[in-house]
Amino acid sequence: MIKCVKCGQVEGIMKAGYVRGKQRFLCKPCNYYFTIQEKDVSTAVQQKRKRHQTTIIDIARTLGVSNSTVSRALHGHADISPDTRQAVLDTAALLDYQPNQLAYNLVKSRTNTIGMIVPEFHNPFFPNVIIGAHEVLTRAGYNLTIMQSNESYQVEISNTKAMLANRVDGLLISLTQETNNFDHLSVFEKRGIPLILFNRVCEEIDVPKVVVNDFESAFMAVEHLILNGYERIAHLGGPLTLLVSQERLRGYKAAMQKHGKTIESHMVIQGMLTQQKARIYGQYLLDLAERPDAIFAVNDSAAIEIMLIAKEKGIAIPDELGVVGFSDNPESAYIGPGLTTIRQPTLEMGQSTAEWILQLVDAEELNLHERKVLNTELIVRGSSMRKS
Amino acid sequence: MIKCVKCGQVEGIMKAGYVRGKQRFLCKPCNYYFTIQEKDVSTAVQQKRKRHQTTIIDIARTLGVSNSTVSRALHGHADISPDTRQAVLDTAALLDYQPNQLAYNLVKSRTNTIGMIVPEFHNPFFPNVIIGAHEVLTRAGYNLTIMQSNESYQVEISNTKAMLANRVDGLLISLTQETNNFDHLSVFEKRGIPLILFNRVCEEIDVPKVVVNDFESAFMAVEHLILNGYERIAHLGGPLTLLVSQERLRGYKAAMQKHGKTIESHMVIQGMLTQQKARIYGQYLLDLAERPDAIFAVNDSAAIEIMLIAKEKGIAIPDELGVVGFSDNPESAYIGPGLTTIRQPTLEMGQSTAEWILQLVDAEELNLHERKVLNTELIVRGSSMRKS
DNA sequence: AACGTATTCGCAAACGTTCCCGATAGTTTT
DNA sequence: AAAACTATCGGGAACGTTTGCGAATACGTT
Secondary structure, three states: OOOOOOOOOOOOEEEEEEEOOEEEEEEOOOOEEEEEEHHHHHHHOOOOOOOOOOOHHHHHHHHOOOHHHHHHHHOOOOOOOHHHHHHHHHHHHHOOOOOOHHHHHHHHOOOOEEEEEEOOOOOOHHHHHHHHHHHHHHHOOOEEEEEEOOOOHHHHHHHHHHHHHOOOOEEEEOOOOOOOOOHHHHHHHHHOOOEEEEOOOOOOOOOOEEEEOHHHHHHHHHHHHHHOOOOOEEEEEOOOOOHHHHHHHHHHHHHHHHOOOOOOHHHEEEOOOOHHHHHHHHHHHHHOOOOOOEEEEOOHHHHHHHHHHHHHHOOOOOOOOEEEOOEOOHHHHOOOOOOEEEEOOHHHHHHHHHHHHHHHHHOOOOOOOOEEEEOOEEEOOHHHOOOO | OOOOOOOOOOOOEEEEEEEOOEEEEEEOOOOEEEEEEHHHHHHHOOOOOOOOOOOHHHHHHHHOOOHHHHHHHHOOOOOOOHHHHHHHHHHHHHOOOOOOHHHHHHHHOOOOEEEEEEOOOOOOHHHHHHHHHHHHHHHOOOEEEEEEOOOOHHHHHHHHHHHHHOOOOEEEEOOOOOOOOOHHHHHHHHHOOOEEEEOOOOOOOOOOEEEEOHHHHHHHHHHHHHHOOOOOEEEEEOOOOOHHHHHHHHHHHHHHHHOOOOOOHHHEEEOOOOHHHHHHHHHHHHHOOOOOOEEEEOOHHHHHHHHHHHHHHOOOOOOOOEEEOOEOOHHHHOOOOOOEEEEOOHHHHHHHHHHHHHHHHHOOOOOOOOEEEEOOEEEOOHHHOOOO
């Protein structure tokens, strides 16, 4: 602990020069310079414990060969005779050598690491995508570094900077709902680092994207409700800053229009659906004088909240109210009645995104600005099956 | 693409020496050496696109100062005058400088990265632990690299090696159910890299551990069943290679003994409970001539499987059969009747493990071989509430 | 004028690898 | 016997930072 000789503080002390065996410091708070005898410093500044890690050079020295030889032997280079290779391998095992990936990364300017930024972890969607991506990347010998933007644009920016600083070989990102500027992403293109958007994508920048067919899925869900005899269908949607919300809204509208249903604007609500918000909106909808006879929710947790409210109010599901969600959370299968929903291929999304980024990492040019659309599945359960 | 001039293959071609403007190669498959004119090689070997990243040196050159000055200016070292610092910052922004963390890591031999190895991702337990740890680490300026051992001892070993190679500053690990040798972990102690076991721990090595009170939790669960009038309670347990399974079994037995219930050995089943296994064991238990009137399962998915089997067989829950699970998966709240279970503080486990490792990373000595035990909570729902 | 101190910068050695360009024998081929 | 080739190894630069140890001024103070 270095203490300022004037104010006595220990925080905010900075190194500042050196003079004849004395370390000089600057106390930032009181802006005062002072010197300390070096021997005192060495005891005051905590010595970081730093065991010696055996390196390639150690092996080279004990064997009396050059480090190039050791390096090549360890990598199975053709130039090395079987005898020396074996000797190197033996002493490496003997000295308990572990390669230093950091040095390797520095010289190759390649990390064998793919970065992934997701907005949140709380609903099971992103963990599942991670499982899929993780599996593919691990098999290919890559590591996966995960960061969480926590739905904050600022955090997303700092995340991307950290990814750049750590020199990931590629980045998979699902955008924040706040994100409407994309300069922090175009940096990757300038640097030649492949970038793939998945799930939460945007149209503004021209990079590979992996999404599900949100429009068709919503269309399918709403049409399913209509075909089961529901007439006045409300939509509890997500924030319109998200393309997925826009698409699902579009699908809802298209299905309604196709079947000649009028869309009542006060029954289409968009917003960030926390549990409380979902409850408020749901109560609003179910308290309406002419309440809807079905609700298509943008995700399962909102749909389940609707079901709970309906139960409290004594509204029978599915006879008096049909409900369809989106995502097929695990609980949706077990709630009674089961929640009809759209199953998204989360694992597949992770896998195909990962496979794609691996291609791009090794690609010459990364101008394959395509878009991969994965198909969903309508899971029909009790919540939308009117007995009629 | 380099082709072997003998066998024509392109796979398995290795660099081998160099001679007068010619690159030499070895075709591994047919073990044949051959040379190629260097200019042909340069077109044949795909040039890795490699944009120049602006470095500290670039800034130094454009400003006519030394790189030490630039480095210090970027870090706010006290030695640098405000003018030059500003100049450095300006040109850094102008040249779009991004620090190279790899070089930093190499020279500091510190990565600001914590590694985490989990056996699986499929049940929500580990993702939740990750959320907690991630939050704490991010706030402290650390990155989190996650690997998955997939319940395989061999994969766990290769994961730990990769963690070592990548020089993580600390490791959080939850063991595989196969793991019964711990040499791959003692390496970390030799290297002075802090290591914490969580959830899936072992007694054989002396490192910090974070667990829940499995014994007390199981005791609590079984006692709850007994107090609700259940008599013949079966236990569907996990593999006994896992300490958690042992502890929960011990808790089950202790509760039974305390209340003078006889433990019928054929009603205590241990094993790796995949869905199929759970179904097989569950059917066995419920087909018994004198079947149990309650089952304490080691996890919720097994408990839910039991409930489904009971429904198929027309066994009423909770009147004819009480069921208690472990973990409080999301679906457990929504199944009918609700599943009584033990809620584990997953987020807290992640948080406290992360906080602990951060302390250890900066600690002088890491001999605080303690054990942190987190408390669980019995969530009582319908599946164990006999109406009687 | 001499000297002590403040302030600001630079040199160069690490950190641990990879890999280009040879070098040096021994072995064939012409 | 010269030339070409095979088989193994080494020297040393490069990757981009940090930082110990000063040096070189500028400014006061006796």
